[in-house]
Amino acid sequence: MKFIKLLFAEAGDGRTRLLLISILPGIVMAVVIALVTTVSNNSNSEELHVVEMGFFVLGCATVLFTMNRALNAMTALVSGFLDRTRQSIAQQVRRLDLTAYERIGPTRINEAVGRDLQTIDETAPAVVALIYFVMQLVASALYIGYLSVLAFGVTLVCFAAAAYFYRRSYTDAEDLWKAATASESAFRLSLDHLLAGFREVKLNARRSDDLFANYIVARSHEVERLRVESGRGFNRGQTVSDIFFYALMGAIVFAIPHYVSEASVPSKITLVIVFSSGAIGSIIRTLPMVARANVAVESLHRLEQDLAAATPAAPNGNTQGDAAIFDSLNARALTYTYTDPAGGPAFSVGPCDFQLTAGETVFIVGGNGSGKSTLIKLLTALYEPDSGSIRWDGTPVTGANVEAYRSLFTVIFADFHLFDRLYGIDEVDHAALQRLLVDMRLDDKVSFQDGRFSTTDLSSGQRKRLAMVVSRLENRPICIFDEWAADQDPEFRKYYYEVLLPELKAEGRAVIAITHDDRYFHFADRLVWMDEGQITRVEKTGVEFA
Known part of the structure; x- marks a missing residue:
């Protein structure tokens, strides 16, 4: 069992102690049962069995004490494992490049950190109970052997037959549970489409019906079917085991x-045997929980393998620290190709040449799907190009300096995430922050207190303005804004082009803005036009030069 092996592997040098305190209660309980059967069959019923009573109390106290110690040890063990695993996954995720992150997907990571770790947490105490009841059965069987070799032989045959047939049902049921888990992941993906795309679904009845009937309902039914079949498999194993138990009793x-x-x-x-019936029933009820934990461990292990394979090796050299100095960026012949689920080539960008200098404002212009956002991800080293190179102040960007290079940029993506705290900004200039909130007309809606913004529950335009506040506080030499003005009213759109961008330029910052606002093109030093993944032309002051 993968789950039980995992727990004892995590115990390390303490596995022997954990095993002993888990085994001991079952053995002692079997001794208590033997004592009870002996006393109950004593012909002198009027005698007070003081010694036996003392051993009975001592045995019960030993069971309670050792079980409590075993459960506490298991709780501490699992809590430590969960803590290390959560941190390990988060650490591996933060080291991924964007391509690997998009391939693995946040849904799978959330399921591992949420569902799989929760299953392991909930099942761990059951392992202590499982060991307890198994040892009780083993010790009770040995006591039966002491009483009668023939009865011991019959007991072994019945137990072995019950274990064999239950194992067959258990294996089939576990496979069905794995399939049900995979189907549940597909169902959650469909449900995510409903939740994330609620507006689009609400506006299209045919899309709503198709998504609901053919995917949400169908996948939910599939989860139900597989879980029912899995449950029947476990129940079938229990029924067969009960048959052999009753045969033994007879x-x-x-x-x-x-x-x-x-x-x-x-x-x-x-x-x-009557006392053992409770142990048998508890074992049968516990095994399906262990089966689900086995599935969770397998899923977690596959994710950790994929994360490890996708996580780049730590480069030599210092990769930490912010890059405060920037004079020029020169990208040559950058290319990048997306792949479809089968691994075949899909949309391609490049080869693209791009230059940027300090204090320069560049607008990237093009239709939807022309490759603008992909070019930004290449320039910021979020995507590793298939070919081509980037030079920062004449120095090639490599694995040794890519972290410092990325720290040149502050970016507001079209699908940006707005954090509620100023992560990475150790000393907050509260006066500057308040001025920025006033400039963005957010001072009556948002405040900064206890190290966090009072709310991020704002309209899309206000969220972008709050993201701009954070961007300004980050104080990076290169600012990238992907369609920032798209959700702004005319007043703020004008402010963005006529006031904010010139301010950034005056501060010596380079600005790359993706935009469609042709009436403001004259505020750029250069216009870079893209179409079908290619830079088709570059214009400066209305004069085409490349």
Whole structure:
């Protein structure tokens, strides 16, 4: 079982201690059961069994104490594993390049950190109970062997047959649960489309019906079908196990007494088996939980393998720190090709040449799908180009300096994420922040207190203006804005082109702006036109020069 192996591997040097305190309660409980059967079959019922009572109390106290220690140890073990795994996944994700991140996808990462780790957390205590009940059964079987070799043989045959048939059902049921988990991921993807695309769905009844009937409902039914079949497999295994348990009970009560000389032996064995029935039932109820945890461990392991394979090796040299100095950027023959799900080539960008100097304002212009945003991702080194190179102040951008190079940029993407805190800004200039909020007409809607913005629940235009506040506070030498003015009213659109961009230029910052606002093109030093992934022309002051 992958899950149990994982837990004891995580225990490290403490695995022997964890195993011992998990095994001991089951053995002691079997001794307690043996004591109870012995006392209950004692013919002198008027005698007070003080010694036996003392051993009974001691045994029960030992079971309670060791079980509590085992559960506490398992809780600490799993909590530590979850903490390390969450941090490890987050660390690997932050080291991915954008291409790898888009290929793996946030949904899969969220499912691992959410669903899979939660399943492991919830199932871990059940492992202690599983070991407890298994050891109780083993010790009880040995006690039956002490009472009668024949009864012991019958017990072993029944237990072995029950375990064999349950294992067959368990394996099939576990495979069905894996399929149900995969189908649930597909269902959640469809549901995400409904939630993220609510406006688009609301405006198109045919899209709404298609998404709901053919994907959400169909995939939900598939999850239901697979889970029902998986549950039936586990239940079938339990039923078969119960058959052998009742067969054992019948053999002990009706057959074994004819082959043993001591009259009290059958009743003792019967009591042991009755006590064991609870352990058998608990084991059968626990195993499906362990099966689900096995699936979670496999899913988590595959994600960690994919993340490790996609995470670049740490480069030699210092990659930390902000890059405060920028004079020029020179990109030559950059190319990048997207791939389809089958791995074949799809849309391509390049080869593209691009130059930028400090204090220069460049507008990138082109239709939707012309490659503007992809070019930005290449220039910022979010995408690693298939070919071509970038030079920063004459120095090639490589793995050794790419982190410092990226720190040249502050970017507001078209699909930007707005953080509620100023992460990475150690000392906040509250006076400057307040001035920026006033400039963006947000001072009556947003405040900065306790290290965070009071709200990010704003209109799309206001969210972009708050993102601009953050961008200005980051104080980077290169500013990139992807259709920032698209959601602004005429007043702020005019402010953006006629006031804000000239201010940035006056501060010596380079600005790259993706825009369609041709009435403001004269505020750019250069216009870069793109079409079908190519830079088709470059204009300066209305004069085409490349």
